[in-house]
Amino acid sequence: MEMADPLVEALRALVEREGGRHAVARKIGVNEQSLYQILRGIPLPSGKPRGVGAKLREKLNVAYPGWIDASRPKMPLPEIRDALPVVLDAIAACPHRDELRTLLALLVDHDAPAYRQRLAELLSSFDPRGPNLTTEDKALAARVTKAAQMAESFDVAGVMKQPVKNK
Incomplete structure (x- = not known):
């Protein structure tokens, strides 16, 4: 069983929270199809899975500070x-x-x-x-x-x- 990419899962949660990939793409200035391909798991021509690369991550960090942390499941930590x-x-x-x-x-x-x-x-x-x-x-x-x-x-x-x- 393959583990989900935590950044893709964080992007998925952000898109859901913010009203869809069109809204997120518009706000960060990227093509909506880029987000669609990442979220749908459409592989690159090389066969590798698409992911949230450094440039996209930077745009997301600027537009949505804390977007990664907001998607993490809240686990009770021991005292x-x-x-x-x-x-x-x-x-x-x-x-x-x-x-x-x-x-x-x-x-x-x-x-x-x-x-x-x-x-x-x-x-x-x-x-x-x-x-x-x-x-x-x-x-x-x-x-x-x-x-x-x-x-x-x-x-x-x-x-x-x-x-x-x-x-």
């Missing part, structure tokens, strides 16, 4: 007080101490997506609590993993994340 014990247990049991120590220092200074991804790999490569995870712990871990995967899919597509605002 820090719920997630932190799970993460701390994983850190305490991690056999890759030297790499973990270096990685955590890099994350504090740089917060790069690649460092976050590697930390997630290290901490999820084993089960710090053994086979006796509660159903609640498993559900929390699944939600954290799903949220991280969604965030990473947008990074891979070259989309800038919006800065997180502190409350």
